[in-house]
Amino acid sequence: MGSTKIIGFVLLAVGVVLLYFGYNASQSVGSQFKSAFAGSMSDKAMMYYVGGAVLAGIGAFLAFIRK
DSSP, X not given: OOHHHHHHHHHHHHHHHHHHHHHHHHTSHHHXXXXXXXXXXXXXXXXXXXXXXXXXXXXXXXXXXXX
């Protein structure tokens, strides 16, 4: 297994963890309150979701697609 695949798996794992943190942040009382009145989720939850999705995508590409 090459170092690129290992880095890909690490990035994928970190991305999944960030997505989990984003889900927890979006389910908090403050985020639910903001969502009810403003119609959007908190900035913290959004940054976790975006960062997690980007890292998971890059990690999946490096680990599974790239040869």
